[in-house]
Amino acid sequence: MKYHSVAHCSEAFNLHQLFPAYKIRSNITLYCFFFWLVFQATISPIHNMASSVADECCVTSLKEPVQILSLAAAPSSQQSSSDFKLFSDNTSLDKYLSGSAAQNYSCRFISICQRNSWRPLQVTSSMLSLIIDKHGFSSNIRDLTSCYYTKNNDLEDSFCAPFTLSTDGPWTEVLYTIRYPEFKESENEWSIRQTGVCHRINTQARQSIVLLLGPKPNSKSHATFYDFLTTASNHYTGNTWFALHDALLKAHLPAWRSFNKACEAEFLPISNATFAIYIDEPLRVGYDQLSALSSLEARFLKITSLVSSTTELINELVDFLHTFPDVVNDQRRQHSIVNSLKNHRRSCASYLQSATFLKERVQAASQLLANTLSFRDQVIANEQNGNMLQLNKSAVFITTLTLIYAPASFVATFFGMNFFAMDQPNSRIVCTVMIWIYIVATFTLTIVTVIFYYWLLRHDGVLFGRLAPKVPVKDWTGFVRRLTKLDNSAQTKA
Template structure:
């Protein structure tokens, strides 16, 4: 899906497109870095009369389109002769309402335009959002065209937000190390990796800090005691499990990117690489080792979170069964009480009717009152005694199920069936004495 098919651009710019240059003097050396911000197509057209060194385009946030109009981006592409493969890069920065393509990243893509070499890719990384106090996943895109004949480079950097950490470091680097940017065409790649890759360790540690208390509480939970955890905790554990599961995917993409960068570095360096290129090769290998360490840590935590979530799910299920059993026991007890009260009502109703007809309005009414109190007390004591012994009377009052004549109790009617291992493992009927 290309950038034209998605909402990747805005109609009116809010955040300016930043262009950073290191112009070459008449003597062939670099002059001081200069910057320019463009908010319109006309202004950008006037400024691009000189070759740009680095262009920075941003989103207002990670779920919004790029802060550039489509004609302005087309002008940058045409002015610098950028190849058609570049369109894949802005297609990853579009308006979103959901976490679409969360683990997708543009792979390391190379092409050749005459004597110029082009590479582009996107890099996903975590970043702590100070306004919300939580970690979010972001992406940056980088396009690099390098001419080994003139040692000139053109960069297009796509940032997920204005004044990003990467953009600030790029501005400082061009201001303080303008000469190094001409002798080291890989400086922006190095800066991008060193800025964002170390954040993975802090991101994993932050998720682990949330996970460990819940994991320890889950293992210390007993079914027959009040639970300190519930289904909200289970939902949190599943969310953490998904976050841990994403990290190895990101690390695999980044490791492939590092391998491709190293291979491209070797191709450009030739048989006699410079000291800077050798040093960069070492940096890339170290970055890859760190990516492998991050992936191992995340895989371990993902498996542990999965086991803890399963344990909590089983515990909650067993707890629900215990609660259901308790409620079932209470209902049985109420049913027993209802049966007993019904039986007492049927027992006392006739005598109560007769007593009221013969004693009401006479001086002998106290006999009825005393007898009622004594009889009620005896009844309650008897009922309590029956409950203590699980009420044999209640069982006798329960409805009976009629059985067929084939199962009438006879000396030979009580049988058990057991499976035997002899012969064809058939079923043997064994007669038991009554």
């Protein structure tokens, strides 16, 4: 059925009965009401999805406070007075941000952290919304906070939120995330960390708002920003604190060289052992080392991806300074920041080249080790084939002898079992009536043998699997390689 008017629609949907609380008296009112319903049905899922994204990156109760450092420029001086506060609830935060004293600042640094890299931000949804609303952050901030949520594996471990630029009158906002390696001394291992930065700059009032999302409490990023902001030599009139981005890169980029070095130190012993072996001798490397090489290859691949993302970020920062020269009102300081960023870009190129070279070396070593293991298996298989050939020759010789002597042996055995006797007077052989015992015993034993043979064919793994040949290597590792089938209980360590 087709409806050609709003009146027909009202008859079809019977809106007057479905919504008696609404007084729909005309076709125009009905038309507007119908589209209001469509609008609500469209907007509600989008609003719910945005709320779920916001809730996913937040916690319900704080274990680490939100830290706010406000710098207020003192009159007739380049020095700044600082006000550092910690907030653990929405009420105190709202009271502070709404107060008149909190509005007089030249730079405000807001630091929010995670408990660890796999946990959401230590901020409630209401506190985050309050921070966003009071400081005028754009909707792009949700793209930044969406990178922080609860997970139980290395999900999105190579994703970096791209450099995002937005302008609103005198305000200019940039945001991004950066990933970098960090050595955990307590566990003696490396970990990939993530830091998010959102920087709002008012080029007219020379005012800055910096939001830092750190990977852990009192992270290196937080310490870098705090020390830079509280250092008196960095304070000058009209400072927009764009040099914070340079300080962040300077704090974390050198770790890539140490991370490459640690991975290379793990790779070289395996590589040296792979190149210094003979396939006709027992191997000191095996499939465990092949798994380790695969893990290293994935690690170097991640390095190339993350360093490339950092290089792209540096390019965007340099282009931003060229596009918005009024962000840094001192030309000498601007050139200094640009030159420092270019040096960081050159360092990234060096780290990327080193990681690419090591990745190719790992790939070559993995292929060589796989070929070596395959050739070694072929050598052992050839040795086993030679042994089997000798056994087959022996079996053929024994079978031939059996065919020659078995009939005579059977006849001699059969007539030597006292089932027959010689009747001398009548010159004939007499057979005993008890010969049926021999026939029944022979028939029964034959049936049992055939049944056992078929059982072995169906359950060959029970007996023959335990008889699989092994080749031990006489070294301290006691490494044993199976030549038939893999042991399902073995676990490879990445």
